[in-house]
Amino acid sequence: MAKIQSVRGTHDIVGETAARHQHVVDTARDCAHRYGFGDIDIPIFEFTPVFARTMGEGSDVVRKEMYTFTDRGGEDVTLRPEFTAGICRAFISGGMQQDLPLKFFAHGPAFRYERPQKGRQRQFHQIDAEILGVEGPGADIEIITLGGEILHQLGVLERCTLELNTLGDPESRMAYRDALVAFFSDHKDKLSEDSVDRLTRNPMRILDSKDEGDQRIVADAPLMKDYLNAASKDFFAAVCEGLDVLGIAYNLNQRLVRGLDYYTHTAFEFVTDALGSQGAVIAGGRYDGLIKMLGGPPTPGIGWAGGIERLGMLAEHTPAPVRPIAFVPLGEAAERLALKLCHGLRRDGFTVDMAFRGNLSRRLKRANKQNARAALILGDDEIAKGIVTLRDLDDGGQQDVALDDIGTHLRKLLS
RNA sequence: GCGGGUGUAGCUCAGUCGGUUAGAGCGCUAGAUUGUGGAUCUAGAGGUCGGGGGUUCGAUUCCCCUCACUCGCCCCA
Numbered sequence A: 001m002a003k004i005q006s007v008r009g010t011h012d013i014v015g016e017t018a019a020r021h022q023h024v025v026d027t028a029r030d031c032a033h034r035y036g037f038g039d040i041d042i043p044i045f046e047f048t049p050v051f052a053r054t055m056g057e058g059s060d061v062v063r064k065e066m067y068t069f070t071d072r073g074g075e076d077v078t079l080r081p082e083f084t085a086g087i088c089r090a091f092i093s094g095g096m097q098q099d100l101p102l103k104f105f106a107h108g109p110a111f112r113y114e115r116p117q118k119g120r121q122r123q124f125h126q127i128d129a130e131i132l133g134v135e136g137p138g139a140d141i142e143i144i145t146l147g148g149e150i151l152h153q154l155g156v157l158e159r160c161t162l163e164l165n166t167l168g169d170p171e172s173r174m175a176y177r178d179a180l181v182a183f184f185s186d187h188k189d190k191l192s193e194d195s196v197d198r199l200t201r202n203p204m205r206i207l208d209s210k211d212e213g214d215q216r217i218v219a220d221a222p223l224m225k226d227y228l229n230a231a232s233k234d235f236f237a238a239v240c241e242g243l244d245v246l247g248i249a250y251n252l253n254q255r256l257v258r259g260l261d262y263y264t265h266t267a268f269e270f271v272t273d274a275l276g277s278q279g280a281v282i283a284g285g286r287y288d289g290l291i292k293m294l295g296g297p298p299t300p301g302i303g304w305a306g307g308i309e310r311l312g313m314l315a316e317h318t319p320a321p322v323r324p325i326a327f328v329p330l331g332e333a334a335e336r337l338a339l340k341l342c343h344g345l346r347r348d349g350f351t352v353d354m355a356f357r358g359n360l361s362r363r364l365k366r367a368n369k370q371n372a373r374a375a376l377i378l379g380d381d382e383i384a385k386g387i388v389t390l391r392d393l394d395d396g397g398q399q400d401v402a403l404d405d406i407g408t409h410l411r412k413l414l415s
Numbered sequence B: 001g002c003g004g005g006u007g008u009a010g011c012u013c014a015g016u017c018g019g020u021u022a023g024a025g026c027g028c029u030a031g032a033u034u035g036u037g038g039a040u041c042u043a044g045a046g047g048u049c050g051g052g053g054g055u056u057c058g059a060u061u062c063c064c065c066u067c068a069c070u071c072g073c074c075c076c077a
Helices: A015-034 A048-055 A060-065 A084-093 A138-153 A170-186 A193-201 A203-208 A212-218 A230-245 A308-314 A332-347 A360-369 A380-385 A403-414
Strands: A045-047 A068-070 A076-079 A102-111 A123-132 A161-166 A264-271 A280-286 A301-307 A325-329 A374-378 A387-392 A398-402
Touching (some): A015 A102, A015 A308, A045 A048, A048 A060, A048 A076, A048 A084, A084 A123, A084 A301, A123 A138, A138 A161, A138 A264, A138 A280, A161 A230, A170 A203, A203 A212, A230 A264, A264 A301, A280 A308, A301 A308, A325 A360, A332 A380, A332 A403, A360 A374, A374 A380, A374 A403, A380 A387, A398 A403
Parallel strands (some): A325 A374
Antiparallel strands (some): A045 A076, A102 A123, A123 A301, A161 A264, A374 A387
16 A cells, blocks of 8 residues: 555545535534424544444444444443434433433434445444434424425435334334244245344344345235234324325335334335435434433433435535635735735625735636636735726626725625 | 455546557646636646566566455445
């Protein structure tokens, strides 16, 4: 490795990509705020058990994908592979149970040691929304609606479908799990190698296996809905009804399961086929037992996470960047005066760029490249007259403007 | 972790059935235009052909290893 390069699966986010990411985050945050969510920012690493205990010792994420290390003080810590566990930990350590219900929005990097692919990095970025302390299906409806609304605002909802399922309460989930293990054990000899492995670790995962042989067996497998107790059935019915009232289309998918242990009841995924095999753009579910599992007061929760890289690739247009005003001083006296004038214009809210070097021609070229709306040219002639030359870069027209009137002229030009 | 593809200039890519100075377009720099951008023309810079090893008189080209990206599996956002 002669040339220095970034670590595998990590990327520098600049230019167009940076604009896309920012757009996704801004859109999601604005949307979440309108739904009454507040911002939360949590550390990007936690004590390892925060993730290991909640996500499930048997999950792939915990078994082989976490960036876990011992720090210099001997603590066992892990870079966050997701947000939910950290937010629940923050809820407990911050003593927030008095403030329930709580609604949080977060975004930032997360880390998983996986084989990189398009839409799958080792350092990736997520938006995240969580509702804590609401037992009823209202939270499920709101959190799903928020996800759909963000996709709508990003202009990508038409290319996504909402897959919906319920895992039931712990009792129902356990009963179904046992039924699946019994069923698949009878067909063990015909299952793929992967699925035989899943049988002991995460039997529900066999349901969404892509192996054709597996799918033939899955076709006759018991269905979740037949193992739901009355309470779980009612709960899910209420969620569906709420989505129906809002006109949110969804696809009931009995094979939609979760890889992480803490999920109960509602599970959902907004998926797209426009990104190859990494199709989930926003996914989440209910996790009523998680906070108790972490040693906190029993508190229900539901949330989702969305992949910023995936959403950024999917979003077709990002808002046009602000067109700057290029300030072009010529000569030392002009440079000094320009410094002050630029400062004042920026303080007044204008986007002003002044190149650090170059003659008039060069600086106008730069201004053109930056899609500047206008250039303010200041040379000895202008200084003598107490004016600047305002050049409209769209039509090439120029006019003299008194120093005190620059702001008003620019405002008129930009409106 | 498993299987396939790719890697040549800043970017997108040609090319070399193993041979002496490796090309194009775009971009960049400079000039035509010493106070006027977008267009045009001219000139120029820029490559250890991803890295290491092997075969060979000779390797960017063939072989092995390795790194990165990519497609599918796995997993997931």
